[in-house]
Amino acid sequence: MKQLLFILTLTFLFSCHNQAQVNPKQQEVINANPIEVPLQDGKARAYFASGCFWCVEAIFESVKGVEESISGYSGGFTENPTYEASNTGKTGHAEAVEIIYDPNIISFSELVDVYFGSQNPTQVNGQGPDHGSQYRSIIFYQNDEQKKIIEDKKAALAIELDATIAAEVYPFQKFWIGEDYHQNYERLHPNQGYIRNVSIPRLNKFKAKFPELLKEDEKH
Template sequence: MREEEREVATLGGGCFWCLEAVFEQVLGVESVVSGYAGGHVQTPSYETVCQGMTGHAEVVQLRFNPDKITYREILEIFFSVHDPTTLNRQGNDVGTQYRSIIFCHTAEQRRTAETFIRELQSKLGGTVVTEVRDEAPFFEAEPYHQRYFENNPTQGYCRLVVAPKVGKLHHLFPKYAKRNAGDT
């Protein structure tokens, strides 16, 4: 498949280390990059984003093969591994940088996301706070944030917060989960 036939998804749901680790394990997802989107500063850094002054969310940008996994399936996983009912918070991570947000790259992605959220709100009683916005400039996070879980599996946050989310993927979505490092 040619590069132009791949799709891009940009999602924020708490710390980007969590989403990155989960989506690195998803069949059909070919790349995952941690970064920042949705703010008003042209050169965000981890430090400025964490201060909550830039307006950016911590996000991951995925490149995926829609012949192997659909955008809706990406959203099913996304909404299963973070809490879309807490405003500007995921567990102990608090601040607007940790908000639940979807940046849509196409009109079809927007329709799919809005439909999915309506269905989820109906199921949960209307408590979903996930923002749906049009694509925004994406800024890649610093190199030490990339593949963070893979490079730091024994770090406390990784063991206590990230690993359970990866485990949830394998438990809830075994047909989408890679079994070996070489799986795509």
Template sequence: MEVAVLGGGCFWCLAAVYGEVRGVTRVASGYTGGGVPDPTYEQVCAGDTGHAEVVRLEFDPAVIAYHDLLEIFFTLHDPTTLNRQGNDVGTQYRSVIYYQSAEQESVARKVLAEMAGVWDAPIVTQLAPAVTFYAAEDYHQNYVAQHPLQGYCALVVAPKVEKFRAMYAGRLK
């Protein structure tokens, strides 16, 4: 198994999609990239810790390549908006890839270059070495499956999941 850590806005969106990707064996929502040990959701949302909301994926590279996980990542959020995804605004919602190895860094740079030709505006996705990952509170784990009718889940997350299913039907579990 390998690990990927990605931030692209609210972690509920990314977690809901990656939970359906064949080859992804575990998805955890959490925080990384900040200076406060073991931050809480409230601290991260206040924007004072420096952390990003991220998902930590465990995946089988024999089933899905890191490159393919990143391609999915770039269809799930807008990598051209700095510290913002829709109405979610702040550094905690930044677009960021935390690579786990030199190989992942190389693949990420390649995908970033490929995506530059897809988007009309410059990509602002950060690329950074992996740092300590802090799991979010239990109620954030698998949140969308537990609360599908909650407003944000129904109006923001569900369309992203449907888009993934339509674009990547062959990648579904």
């Protein structure tokens, strides 16, 4: 009986997690015109979803030219998403990060390289142990130039790996900042189990792969 209940629960969750991506409201988001975020004090902003935002935030903050990485939600059709609501898979949103960076130090193209180089690009609806549409991979573009960069790199990676690349390509609409307790989570909770076993190994793997993109104090 317990096994049957477990299977039914998984079936229900899988259905919920994927419901967001076939919802007509979600299609409106995908078909929308992108919103371009203007420079502020010479800094640009970019938006990525790549599994648990605890992991992604820490990866981008290790990169030279990145001033800050903020955890939150993007890509969905609901207003004011919360962590609990996003986890149902019904809001359309994915856990995402807002990257505030200096375009004179690092380009959007290089940030896309960081994005693809810090994940399993073929994993659908998740990264590592995290599964569901709220953990799906999405790259957000703000103009046609960014869209072309993303699509060219995605196509090249598909040829290189001889595989389908899971990342979705969305026009940027809005980023909702996550709850305070999610911000800088890896740095503030280095001994938490998930951080030790998932986030830090993922970060270290990225650092070993892209030493030339790291801030000086991250090269150790």
